[in-house]
Amino acid sequence: MSHRLSCLRKTCTPSKLSPLKQNQGRQSRRLNGRHDCSRCSHHCCCRSNNIESFASYFTTVLKQVHMGLSLSQEAVNNMNSFMMDIFKCIAKEAECLAHNKSRTITSGEIQTSVHLLLSGEISKHTMSEATRAVIKYATSR
Template structure:
């Protein structure tokens, strides 16, 4: 006859079978075995490279024969991250001042003018407006409404 072991609820569980690992999960018991993805914090870059790939593409469009060092690329990447954070913070602050929950193009343009002084801000707004209008016209090019 086989011996059956009865386990007390207060005792620690033993390994049931070799090769099987038991894991403790926190949260709901949906049984799906899916794990939640961790959200990245604002300052963490994680696995992404930021704007390095796009900076390199622009460099090759403007000067195909030139290269760039990794230190310079890191500096430019950090500059881009810093500028976009400043613009986003100022646009959010302007939206709060106007008691609006949605950022509009007006707040973003005003934030760009605040962050980038003088003529540089005007050129940035003009280039941004041009880029958005070309994006919108490209998206609606092949489609017709029924």
């Protein structure tokens, strides 16, 4: 078995836990919504409500594509879980591709990993959108 396939099979498995169960580990370290921070004594500035989510992007894109439609909370949660899983798979595949060369993951490794993980028309669409985003980022710098 090649290194790429063994790395992909080990790391890219969909998460078995629901998003709520995954966040319980984070919440157990909180005290009444605050972190146990050693920087300050009163803990009022150390609130952590930063939960990673793509939910705001779903509504923005949906408004651009179909104005009258909306998403239920269950649909948003399912799409968010799917996006997190795909993001992790792409990152792990890019890590395996860059493992032998250097410590930096470039857009080339990301592009190759997307091409390997996704197939068909979705791969072509993803490549064109990603190339457009990278060009837009490079010109804005």
